[in-house]
Amino acid sequence: MDYSTDIRWRFGQIVTTVREYVEEQMQLGFLELEENENQLRERTSSYADLDLTGLRELAVACEKCELSKTRTYVVFGAGNEQADLMFVGEAPGADEDQQGQPFVGRAGQLLTKIIEAAGLTRDQVYIANVLKCRPPGNRNPKSSEIESCEPYLIRQVMLIQPKVICALGTFAAQMLLRTDAKISNLRGHFHSYHGIKVMPTYHPAYLLRNPGGKRQVWEDIQKVVAELDLSTPRPNDS
Numbered sequence: 001m002d003y004s005t006d007i008r009w010r011f012g013q014i015v016t017t018v019r020e021y022v023e024e025q026m027q028l029g030f031l032e033l034e035e036n037e038n039q040l041r042e043r044t045s046s047y048a049d050l051d052l053t054g055l056r057e058l059a060v061a062c063e064k065c066e067l068s069k070t071r072t073y074v075v076f077g078a079g080n081e082q083a084d085l086m087f088v089g090e091a092p093g094a095d096e097d098q099q100g101q102p103f104v105g106r107a108g109q110l111l112t113k114i115i116e117a118a119g120l121t122r123d124q125v126y127i128a129n130v131l132k133c134r135p136p137g138n139r140n141p142k143s144s145e146i147e148s149c150e151p152y153l154i155r156q157v158m159l160i161q162p163k164v165i166c167a168l169g170t171f172a173a174q175m176l177l178r179t180d181a182k183i184s185n186l187r188g189h190f191h192s193y194h195g196i197k198v199m200p201t202y203h204p205a206y207l208l209r210n211p212g213g214k215r216q217v218w219e220d221i222q223k224v225v226a227e228l229d230l231s232t233p234r235p236n237d238s
């Protein structure tokens, strides 16, 4: 092997090693490819002039994906529009679809307890989902549905400008952080979404099936409480 061939071979080895390292870090949730501001603006350009009222009016009439055919109500979001803390879940369930409000079923009741354990009320936070319409039978969202719907959430975040977003479950965390990493790897430490701190944690619906996860959610919420400098909460023993 002559000198130039050797250099090219070594360079190729370095590129391969770096690529493998980046892929591994992304899988573990330690590295996310954050969209730049231009990409973000481009994806929400149709909504750039809308405030939350205008955005809601657009969403409730939305037919951008097939979920519009099976929904009862669009579940836009609810809460304090100047909230420091925003919760983002996956999609409405059956109760939410019937009432047009986020997190009102059993999982919602558990979320309310989590919020209250943090020393807050639902009126002090903002709650929304990645998808605004219920997937039939609570199936997982399709990537095409997420792509169609996420500009609503992105614009909501841009307008509310919370200090911290608590991403509930896999889909919310993966969408915000542009990663395929598992929620078990993402939870427990802060990530960044365009300068806003994001704490991924388990979805309350997961906790209903796996109560053992409550301790980890409580640890995550305590970090959020400390970040927001709220008064010291008491553990949720629900």
Ligand code: SF4
Residues within 6 Å of the ligand: 059, 062, 063, 064, 065, 066, 067, 068, 074, 131, 132, 133, 145, 148, 149
């Ligand atoms: S899920 Fe989102 S994109 Fe699809 S119809 Fe509902 S509001 Fe529109």
